[in-house]
Amino acid sequence: MAADFGANPQALTQEYAKELDTQDPLRHIRDEFLIPTRGNLKRKSIANDTESSTPSDSTPSTYLCGNSLGLQPKRTRTYLDSYLSTWSQFGVHGHFKEMQDAKTLPWVNIDEQTSEGMCKIVGALKGEVAVMQSLTANLHFSMASFYRPSKERWKIIIEGKAFPSDHYAVYSHLSHHNLDPADSLILIEPSDAETHYFGTQHILDTIAEHAETTALLLLPGVHYYTGQYLDIATITSFAQSKGITVGWDLAHAAGNIPLHLHDWNVDFAAWCSYKYLNAGAGAIAGLFVHEKHGRVTKNEKSGVLEYTPRLSGWWGNDKDARFRMERDFVPMVGAAGWQLSNPSVLDCTSLCASLAVFGMTDMGTIRAKSVKLTGYLEFLLHNWHMGEADGAYSILTPSNPEERGAQISVRLKEGLLETVMEVSEEEGVVVDERRPDVVRVAPAPLYNSFGDVWRFVSVFERALKVAIAKKKKKKKGSSSGGGTMVDGPSKEKGWGDVT
Numbered sequence: 315m316a317a318d319f320g321a322n323p324q325a326l327t328q329e330y331a332k333e334l335d336t337q338d339p340l341r342h343i344r345d346e347f348l349i350p351t352r353g354n355l356k357r358k359s360i361a362n363d364t365e366s367s368t369p370s371d372s373t374p375s376t377y378l379c380g381n382s383l384g385l386q387p388k389r390t391r392t393y394l395d396s397y398l399s400t401w402s403q404f405g406v407h408g409h410f411k412e413m414q415d416a417k418t419l420p421w422v423n424i425d426e427q428t429s430e431g432m433c434k435i436v437g438a439l440k441g442e443v444a445v446m447q448s449l450t451a452n453l454h455f456s457m458a459s460f461y462r463p464s465k466e467r468w469k470i471i472i473e474g475k476a477f478p479s480d481h482y483a484v485y486s487h488l489s490h491h492n493l494d495p496a497d498s499l500i501l502i503e504p505s506d507a508e509t510h511y512f513g514t515q516h517i518l519d520t521i522a523e524h525a526e527t528t529a530l531l532l533l534p535g536v537h538y539y540t541g542q543y544l545d546i547a548t549i550t551s552f553a554q555s556k557g558i559t560v561g562w563d564l565a566h567a568a569g570n571i572p573l574h575l576h577d578w579n580v581d582f583a584a585w586c587s588y589k590y591l592n593a594g595a596g597a598i599a600g601l602f603v604h605e606k607h608g609r610v611t612k613n614e615k616s617g618v619l620e621y622t623p624r625l626s627g628w629w630g631n632d633k634d635a636r637f638r639m640e641r642d643f644v645p646m647v648g649a650a651g652w653q654l655s656n657p658s659v660l661d662c663t664s665l666c667a668s669l670a671v672f673g674m675t676d677m678g679t680i681r682a683k684s685v686k687l688t689g690y691l692e693f694l695l696h697n698w699h700m701g702e703a704d705g706a707y708s709i710l711t712p713s714n715p716e717e718r719g720a721q722i723s724v725r726l727k728e729g730l731l732e733t734v735m736e737v738s739e740e741e742g743v744v745v746d747e748r749r750p751d752v753v754r755v756a757p758a759p760l761y762n763s764f765g766d767v768w769r770f771v772s773v774f775e776r777a778l779k780v781a782i783a784k785k786k787k788k789k790k791g792s793s794s795g796g797g798t799m800v801d802g803p804s805k806e807k808g809w810g811d812v813t
Contacts, residue, residue, distance in 0.1 A: 318689075319689065319690055319693040320693065320697070325693065325697075326694065326697060326698065326699075328765070328768050328769075328772075330768075331690075331763075331764040331765045331767065331768035332764075332765055334686075334690065334764035335763045335764050335765055338683065338763070338764070339679060339683070340675060340679065340680070340683050340759060340760065341763070343671065343674055343675065343760050343761065344760070344761045344762075344763060345388075346387055346388055346389070346671050346674070346760070346761070347385045347386065347387055347388065347592075347671075347760070347761040348385060348386045348387075348388055349374040349375060349377055349385060349761065350374070350375045350377060350385075350744070351371060351372050351373060351374055351375060351742075352371060352373050352374075352375050352741075352742030353371025353372060353373075354371075354375075355375055355739070355742055355744070356371075373742070375742040375743070375744055376742060376743045376744065376766045376769045376770055376773070377744045377761075377762070377766070378743070378744060378745050378755050378756055378757055378758075378762060378766060378767075378770055379744045379745055379746050379756060380589060380590055380592075380720070380756050380757075380758030380761075380762070381538070381541075381566060381570075381589055381590070381720070381721050381746065381754060381756035381758075382589065382746045382754075382756075383588055383589065383595055384569075384588060384589055384590055384591060384592030384593075384668075384758065385592060385758075385761055386592070386594070387592055387667050387668050387670075387671050389667045389670060389671070390594070390664055390667040390668070392417065392667070393417045393418070393663050393664065393666055393667040393670075394660070394663055394664060394667075396415075396416055396417040396418070396663075397417070397418070397659060397660065397663045400413065400416060408420065408421050408659075409421045409422045410422055417663070417666065417667075418662070418663055418666050421656075421659045422656075424657070424659055424662045424663070424666070425444070425445055425446070425629075425650070425653065425656075425657050425662060426650075427662070427666060428445040428598075428657075428662045428665050428666060428669065429443045429444055429445050429649075429650070431665075431666070431669035431672070431673070432445060432568075432600050432669070434672075434677075435568060435569055435573070435591075435669075435672060435677060436564070436568055436573045436575050436583070436585075436600070436602060437572065437573045437574035437575050437576060437577060437578075438575050438576050438602055439576050439605055441605065441608065441647060441648030441649065441650065442575070442576060442602055442603060442604060442605055442608065442648060442649055443600060443601065443602055443649050444600070444601045444603075444648075444649035444650050444652055444653050445587075445598055445599070445600055445601075445657060445662060445665065446598065446599065446600075446601055446629075446652070446653050446654070446657055447598070447599055447601075447654070448586070448596070448598075448599045449479070449563070449565055449584050449585060449586040449599045450479040450482075450483055451599070452584035452599050452600070452601040453479070453480065453483045453532075453561075453563065453584050454483055454486070454487075455601070455624065455625055455652055455654075456561055456582040456584060456601065456603075457483065457484075457487045457530070457532075457561075458487075458623075458624065458625050459582075459607075459622050459623055459624045459625075459652070460530060460559045460561060460581060460582055460607075460622075461487050461491075461529060461530045461559070462529060462559075463491050463493065463498075463529050464529070466526075466527070467526075467527055467528060467529040467557070468491075468493060468498055468527065468529055469497075469498050469499070469500055469524055469527050469528040469529060469530075470484050470487075470488065470498065470499055470500070470528070470529065470530045470531075470532065471500040471501075471502060471520065471521060471524060471528055471530070471531045471532070471533075471558075472484055472499070472500075472501060472502070472531075472532050472533065473501070473502050473512070473533055473534060473537075474501035474502060474503045474504070475504075475510065475537075475539060476532075476533075476534060476563070477534065477538050477563065477565065480532065480534070480563055484499065484532065485499075500520070500524050500528070502516075502517055502520045502533075509540070509710050509712075510537075510539060510540050510542075510710060511540070511542065511710075511712060512537070512542060512544065514544070514545045514548055514549065517533075517544070517549055518548075518549065518552050521549075521552060521553050521556065521558070522552075522556070525553075525556035525557070525558065526556075528556070528558050529558065529559065530558065530559050530560075530561065531549075531553045531558050531559070531560045531561070532561045532562070532563065533549065533562060533563070534562070534563045534564075534565070534566065534567075535562050535563065535564040535566065535567030535571070535573070535583075536564075536566035536567040536570060536571065536718075536719040536721070537566070538565065538566050539710075539723065539748060539752070539754075540710045540711050540712075540721075540723045541566075541710075541711040541718050541719055541720075541721030541722060541723050541754070541756075542711065542712055542717055542718060543567070543571055543716070543717050543718050543719050546562060546573075546578055546580070547574070547578045550562075550578050550579060550580055551578075551579070554579065554581075559581050559582075560580060560581050561580070561581055561582045561583060561584075562575075562580060562582075562583040562584075563583075563584060563585070564583050564584065564585035565585050565586050565589065566589060566590075566719060566721070567585065567719065568585035568586075568587070568589075568590065568591060568600065569587075569589070569590030569591040569592075569672070570589075570590040570684070570719040570720050571677075571681060571684075571719050571720075572677040572678060572680075572681050573677075575602050575604070576604065576605070579604065580602065580604060581603075581604055581607065582601070582602060582603050582604070582607070583601075583602040584599060584600065584601050584602070585599060585600045586599045586600075587599060587600065587665050587668070590720070590758060591665070591668055591669075591672075592668040592671070592760075593661065593664045593665040593667075593668050594661070594664045597661050597664055597665060598657055598658055598661035598662060598665060601649055601652055602649060603622075603648065603649040603652060605648065607622045608622070608647055608648040608649055608651060609621065609647065610644075610645055610646075610647050610651065619644065619645075621645055621651070624645070624651070624652050625652075625654070626643045626645065626654075627653060627654025627655055628654075628655070629653040629654060629655055629656050629657070630643075630645055630646060630650060630651045630652055630653040630654065631643055631644055631645065631646070632644040632645070632646060633646060671760065672760075675760075680759045680760065681759075683759040684719070684720040684757075684759045685715045687720065687757040687759060687762060687764065687767060688711075688715065688718060688720060688721070688722055688757065689715055690764055690767050691722050691755060691757060691767045691770070691771070692709065692711075692713065692722060694767065694768065694771040695707075695709060695722070695724065695771060696709075698771050698775060700775050700778065701775075701779070702779060702782060703775055703778035703779050703782060705727075706726060706727050706730060706778050706781075706782060707724050707725060707726050707727065707778070708724070708725050709722060709723070709724055709725075710723040710724070710725050710752065711723050720756055720757055720758055720759060721754055721755065721756040722754075722755045722756075723748075723752050723753070723754050723755075724752065724753045724754075724755065725751050725752050726751045726752070726753065726778075726781075727751070728750070728751060729781075729785050730751070730778065730781040730782065730785065731747060731749065731750065731751050731752075731753070731781075732781075733777070733780055733781035733784050733785075734753065734774070734777040734778060734780075734781050735747050735753070737773070737776065737777035737780050737781070738773060738774070738777055741773045741776075741777075743769070743770055743773045743774075745770070755770060
């Protein structure tokens, strides 16, 4: 991708970014989202009409933080208003009453509506997905079923810098089985410590080394820190060939990259819906269980039901018998049998609104734009004339577009991050930080533009220069033995004119 951009002498200009936006087949979907304005980001209250405003206040921010929290679809409010109206007008009858103008199925069936939409995004067969609980809760429920340690196989393999909740969950289950992490937990460390890159062969070699004693492999589909996209199909197939059960944390993969969980024969997977799936902060999560694990059969001799053990709840019970209040658990076939309580209708309604936006396109088209967006961002970061800021950063994310999702992680020189983030915020550029020195930039294909990418790099250059000057001034003040007051973001003419 970088070579394609480099072939155009105008590739570093804002005009070129605008031209790329005119060619974007998804450009109309940006209008489906509410992008915070620069003015709103500086407000001290949610709404205050008495606050002074200027034309620049209404300019959309450059929001590149979909890997942390996706933007709100415009239709979310309409969907939620429909839910609230149903609740206010019909009360408990909203569970069962079908309304011609409702945005969702009756509440008793809303989990089926969300699950069906999610199946298309993660590449699952109907029945292999349940929308339920939260990401970490679903990891716990999955491990309760699929981590079955024995005398011969008891180890869990995870990645050494996995998201903390994954570590916490794994430690919990080792503890429940009275196992010592010192000889039960295998951490896959990066094959390149400097960039935190995980080579596929390095992962396979680690699995092979511990295969005979390993019960479970749990890895991230897309790494939260670097944005690296692991080879899910190859790793899953290899681990399973060694008799290992394989699960994936897809928090940064769902809605980001095309997934084919059924075809890849993944045993289980879990993900949240508030990042690339745009369902709102802390929204309801998803669980995938391959159909081979979701079967429910009756033993012909004993008449006893046979199914994968799980933590059971009434919403996972046979739907036809759900309201009979019988004490014998008869799980629904598929992932739905892992449900516990009835899901939050509010959350499911919000997710339905986002899934409706995803229904306007497909993951292949989303992925094609994502590759081009990150390719353009990478090109600009490598070729932008930074002046004194040259060499102040490096890119952690793999250059190969097949090995990354919609994210570029940039590592700054020591002591620059705080000021860079302050200046970015002042200029209405929303990105994410991972201390002590990493900026995560995530151009989400549904609503981000090439113009957003261009503006980020333009502001990033200025932010770096302010940070470098501040660092030099602080160092000079320290060496002279006196305390030095350092100014905030530059207010020179033209600073706020980058569009």
